[in-house]
Amino acid sequence: MQAVQTLLSNASPVQLGAAATALICVVLVYAWSTKIHPSSCCYPKGPPRLPLLGNSHNFPTENWGVIFNEWQKLYGDIVYVQLPGMPFYIINSLEIAQELFNKRAKLNSERRIGYMIMNLMGWSWLPAFMSPDALHGRIRTLFRRGIGPTKMPSKDPLIERKAQDFVLDLQGVRGNPKSTVLNTVGMVIIELAYGRGIVKEHGDEMIALNLEAMNLLEKAILTVWTVDLIPLLRFWPSWMPGGEFKRSGAYCKQLVDRIRQWPFQMAIERHKAGTLDHCFADDLMNEFGTSFEVRDTLANIYFAGVDTTSTLIIRFLHTMFIYPEVTKKMQSEIDSVVGRDRSPTVKDRNDLPYSNAVWKEAIRYKCSMPLGIPHSSNEDQLINGYFIPKGSIINPNFGSMLSDPNIWGDPDVFRPERFLSSDASALPDPTTLIFGFGPRICPGMYFADRTGFHLVIAAMALFDINPLPGESVPHPTKVQYLKRGMRLPVKFDCVFTPRDDKARQVLSSLALSR
Template identity: 30%
Template sequence: MAVTVCILHPLCRLLLRINTSAGGCKPRIDQQVPLPVLGNVLGFNSKEPWITYMEWAKVIIYPFTQPIIVVNSEKVANDLLERRASNYSDRPQFNTTHLCVALLFGWGFTSIFFNYGNRWRLHRRLFQQAFRADAALTYRPVQLRKVHQLLANLLETPGESFDCLQMLSAAIIMEVTYRYDPAPRHDPLVMAVERTADILIKALRPEGAVVFSVFPFHVVRHIPPWFPGADFKRKANECQKLTVDVVETPFQYTKQSISSPTLKVFILAMLLYPDVQRKAQLEIDSVVGRDRLPDFNDRPPLPYIEAILRETLRWHAVGPLGVPHAITNVDHFEGYFTPKGAIVMANIWAMSHNEDKYSESAEFKPERFFTPDGKLNNDNVGFIFGFGRRICVGRHIADATVWAAIVSILAALNIEKAKDEQGIDVEVNTQWSTGVGT
């Protein structure tokens, strides 16, 4: 009987959805016809969902019996998420699933999952006081100190460079927020946070939360971990246990999840584009010299380093889908009807690979950020940090951390491919894995 009810529940919801228009507008943006219960999940690329969402752009679909609006255009994202922020700043419900997932996985306490309302506004205001642009300036001594520690770690253990990069942003954030100084590598608290965030972010994507959009939460939470197909429940239990280790730390992982993966992208770019690395080092030598490390006062006269930072953020966006928004009330956009409660996905990956704006977008070309007269243009790739009232609150700290790390690494080190026993370069594996970022 319980199974019958579970199956009939989404079927009834599906049958009750009548795709009618409002106010004489077009019925909806073009939409695909979903399968019962499964929606359009069978046509989904779970490893690279931003590719599927790019194909589904400007199409309202029911991939998991939940309407989704995928936005590939930076202009449209600004029109909806910035200019109409009061109506596009909620979080998806998935049959109240967005909050339910957070609760089931032990993360219902963090404001990133709050619905748009007074509680969220209070939390946001507190975060803004600590992390707004002028407040972020006070953290620069900590950032430089940790970046210099990173250089020492890279010299001591070059084979563990990615672990060192991962610890940099964690060390900065934890000292700023909690005066906690993590171990240079393999700190247990940082490892617990990363594993927790990795599990949670995958569960919160629409493709990961399909079970919550199909079955009621009161049924899902009672499914035993050993039940076939209940891998999500096993991950939820693991996430809850890990959260116990980190919940006392006032630590918002979004800021770290931008900094450390971006630095890994930078390292890859320098390996694949050595001419860019040499040009950047020449600029640093001409402005800073070789008798000291760069500091933040050197940022304005180092435009090529600034262009490398922008191109690193653009080339492989570490948050290719951002965090989903939701529509609070029925709306109309360019003659189309957008339903209340629909999920709005800003496809950052598609925006950063818009060939009309970034020609040869697959190539790493810092020169694209210069005007014909050799000055930096106005494109600071701000869309990487999100849109509207849900924009990353720690973006100023993340931006400064990544810049300091990039310029310091280029000033002190040469980034080269490893060599095998015969002294031949080991080719770089450019296959991307999915996780907290990309």
């Protein structure tokens, strides 16, 4: 203090004036950096916008993952896009995503889904679309009770039995194994939810119903609905010209209502009669009764789990197809741990470090589900000096995070060994990252990872994945992927050939035991 007084008494008026100006500047800069300025110029960079139309003209209608990665290279870790009435942010950096969705979870865990999907098509009960309120919290609790990390081991017998069906079905595949994988995962999920008896009697019908509703939802998500932009249209009579949106909404709603009610009623009847197998429905009804939350948790599992888990498995099998030398290494690890006389069990996983590394790398490499479900902000905020207004859509780009050269060094190289090196613990875990963030992180992640890994290990223990006769394995750089949200290979024509006589024997004895 003394020193300050001495300095002041020795200073000239000009020096005092300069010091005061500097002090005021420091105070103003501090105030500026801690206060949010809605009118500020500090929006992140983004693709060129047109007056009034914003980015409506150059926002992609497909291939989002690839285009968002190109934008990352041009505009950086936060990209700003202006859609009609909707500021849209693409978050390409893991660090920024963790700040926004984990540390500031209270500000950034909303969803913003339109009236058409929520009200007219009847999807407001899907937890992925709900606001993070008390009901959403209760449904997440039910998920934890049924398929949380401590519950999953009780599902191992189901997963192992279905893995046996899977390898038997793969024997017959000539061409793309997609439908075999989708059918297996669909059956695992429906049996997990409603039990073996219901699946035996109604499984195919339930899958068909769910698929139809899911296709309608997928199309609806990719459509800009006029009723979402002009709320007055909500009162437009469905029989009037232009009322098609109401009629197609009503059609979807009756499908969705059937998906929620019909299997649940069957499960209630069997539960009362004591004939319901041990399953998710049984666990939840024993603990929580037959509330609508229980019904909706069960009905959601198929939508949320089938396409996603199947995509991971198909992409893994395809990666093994194009990297046969990795398949060989994995098989020799499986042989040394499991032997050749039995099928792998879920518990074998802990003893398969190389196979686990391949699973992680297959999820990371050219990420199959590059975009999560967009979050929305419920308050104005600043991030790294950029402004995000309340009501913005904030979309994590996993594809960019999983191919960031600052994290991965050589992201375009398929190299499972990166997860076995001495500094592997510093790497993000793709088997966690792709499931999202904060209070909205995927509640099905333990199920998807456990089931997915076991199904692929069961397949790799017995089969080589070869090209069809007369064709050859495509070079990894020549592979093309679909331009949809789930990036499956455009062409995956293969044949699952039993590795040798030992594998044929295991398959024959499995077939006999059915």
